[in-house]
Amino acid sequence: MRTIRNQLASVNPIALIFYGLIVWFIVAFLIYPNVNIYYEIFFKDGKFSLDAAEKLLSSERAMRSLYNSFILAVSLVFTVNIIGVVLVLISEYFDIKGAKILRLGYFTTLIYSGVVLVSGYKFVYGENGFMTKLLAGLFPSFDPTWFHGYWAVLFVMTFACTSNHVLFLSNAIRKIDFQTVEAARNMGASTFYILWRVVLPVLKPTMFALTILIFLTGLAATSAPLILGGKEFQTITPMILTFSKSVSSRDLAALLALVLGLATLVLLTIMVRFERKGNFMSVSKVKSELVKQKINNKLGNIAAHILAYFLFLIYIIPVVLIIIFSFTDAHSISTATLDFSSFTLNNYLFVFSTMSAFKPYLVSIAYAAAASVAVVALTLVASRILHKFKNKWTLALEYALLIPWMLPSTLIAIGLIVTFNMPRLVIGNAVLVGTVWMLFLAYVIVHIPFTLRMVKASFFSLDSNLEDAAKNLGAKPFYTFMKVLLPIILPSTLAVLALNFNSILADYDLTVFLYHPLYQPLGIVIKNSTDAQALADTKAVTLVYSVVLMIMSGLTLYFVYGRKSRS
Incomplete structure (x- = not known):
């Protein structure tokens, strides 16, 4: 003292x-x-x-929103990790032609995210969106209202939440010891075996941390469920927003927010405990820089390139169309049509x-x-x-x-x-x-x-x-x-x-x-x-x-x- x-x-x-x-x-x-x-x-x-808890338990909308949030969070854990790992392998591990250009597409979520990203996807795939009009023209029976609800939210958030993968997982995969990969290859191990037993285990700590972040992101999602979820797929945060607007239901909003906070604390505690128990250190003392691996199987190589450029298109199309249509008039935007005569600078002016x-x-x-x-x-x-x-x-x-x-x-x-x-x-x-x-x-x-x-x-x-x-x-x-x-x-x-x-x-x-x-x-x-x-x-x-x-x-x-x- x-x-x-x-x-x-x-x-x-x-x-x-x-x-x-x-x-x-x-x-x-x-x-x-x-x-x-x-x-x-x-x-x-x-x-x-415990009146607030009783009101919450008796509210079908509130309980459904809780259920939907956990369903979305669990779903994102699988979809985002799969897509995120694939992106990193394409851009950093496998020898894919045009990897530098692909990387630019995969990194677009770093420059636009949140409500801007969700509004961009709705502009492209929504009822009056450019891609929806294109698909409806190719397939006359195509439903123009297809892009809403759980699957639309899952689709958008899957591709929106890979930013941490392309940042942190890319950095982790660059630190893999190439000598270990080469030793496994010289012993006759296949490309898939090396990937599964040598590469991915080294990425475990980063993957685990990213998984917790993905789950928390899905649990607290706001923009995507609010814009794309519709009445059939409401999650916790939009429901909290609805309840918070009325004085009589603010206790429900507070209790839902408290549930969200408790879930966050529990998951962060679990993450810290697992990180302390885990031992993911590399045993190599002299590291050599990772060399990109060629896919020797011809069909596998073609499939990898097709997948790489298909994902590139999914990421880049909303960005390109937002930029292009920002230079068109209101009629072109409302009808999702492109005409050279409609291009103008009036929107910016x-x-x-x-x-x-x-x-x-x-x-x-x-x-x-x-x-x-x-x-x-x-x-x-x-x-x-x-x-x-x-x-x-x-x-x-x-x-x-x-x-x-x-x-x-x-x-x-x-x-x-x-x-x-x-x-x-x-x-x-x-x-x-x-x-x-x-x-x-x-x-x-x-x-x-x-x-x-x-x-x-x-x-x-x-x-x-x-x-x-x-x-x-x-x-x-x-x-x-x-x-x-x-x-x-x-x-x-x-x-x-x-x-x-x-x-x-x-x-x-x-x-x-x-x-x-x-x-x-x-x-x-x-x-x-x-x-x-x-x-x-x-x-x-x-x-x-x-x-x-x-x-x-x-x-x-x-x-x-x-x-x-x-x-």
Whole structure:
């Protein structure tokens, strides 16, 4: 205790104010709402009650949504892993002609995802979509309303959720020791045997982590079930959204969000336990770079190439058609027809010259910029504390800041709604529901864990001698931080800021719960354009939004990852 007092006595008063603000933020927005949601569910009138649980169990829609969510999550575990592994084998392991071009197609989900991706697939395969019109022309009996329900959601999410495979599994497969593969081949092992018994076992830890992430993604899916699921396939998150709009059913929304949160915690716990027990280390001491393997069987080689390019088309067609149709008039978009005379730049001119069309961009950019800067500033101060002091209090601080990583964004949103829809002393008796601050705070909260991990890693990679030298020269702590430490960690910090900005810009899953009706971000506008009653002009503007978002995402990824790989 005396040591802590001595440390506090030596801290600058301004720094103490920053530390106090961090503690207040953690208590007010990370701990209190998530504890209060339990109270609102089980102690609504001050007495313990299971009425909410009874209402949930007696609600056929709610129980069906739970069932559908788990069915979708289990299905995605199989489909995404199969497609993801195939993509990685095609682009990294087997010798496939045109692998570099194929890789570009497989990586398209990195530049457009979430509601933008789902709206793109509906634009292509929906009732009035280009591919649906094409198939209906080839097969007169083809049902134009085919793309909805469980199978449509599963199809879109299968190809949308392979981003982590092409990033992390590709990196894991490049680390396989080629000498082991060659030794197995020299012993007469077939290509399939080597793949099954030598290659895939090395990928187990990555595969297991990806499987947990896939299951959680399927469980908390929002955009795809909401846009494509229809009435026959409603999942947990859309149902939570429906319940949260009514005061009388918010306890059901909170309880469903709580079920989602408990499932998340259980799965994360299982993942940690299995990773600790597992032993997947390679026994090779001298590694040689993996050489792409040729498929000697002629029919197998042809089949692999056909599959590779078929998957490439599935990934690339929505992107290409979104870009092409963004340059056409409203009539071409509504009828899904292409004519050279219909090409125009009017859609882009309208978006960037009309305030009503450009407003969603301004709103999203303002939210993304403000939240990204705020979360980086918060984690910089927190990381500085964690780097400078090492005790049980800093350990508690770190765990508290990682709370949002253990909870689905749905539960965080419902916690904020339920807690701050009335005056609360912890925030000066203010009411946040119905203000622009709710969404801003939610963006900051959900991005704290990732940002903290990245910024903290930058701090702990610093040479401690730099700070000691500055101190010996008489520099004050704040001056040392601003002039010595911050310039060193600034590049990686700006990279994290750019990634956060990119992910917030078109967010829908969190935004739909908390956005202000007068300030609709891009994610909301894009989703609304997928409704059947949306005007053709609205869809044209949305296509422009999607293209510009893809360009911005691509540039962000290039400056964060592309330049690093070149250096």
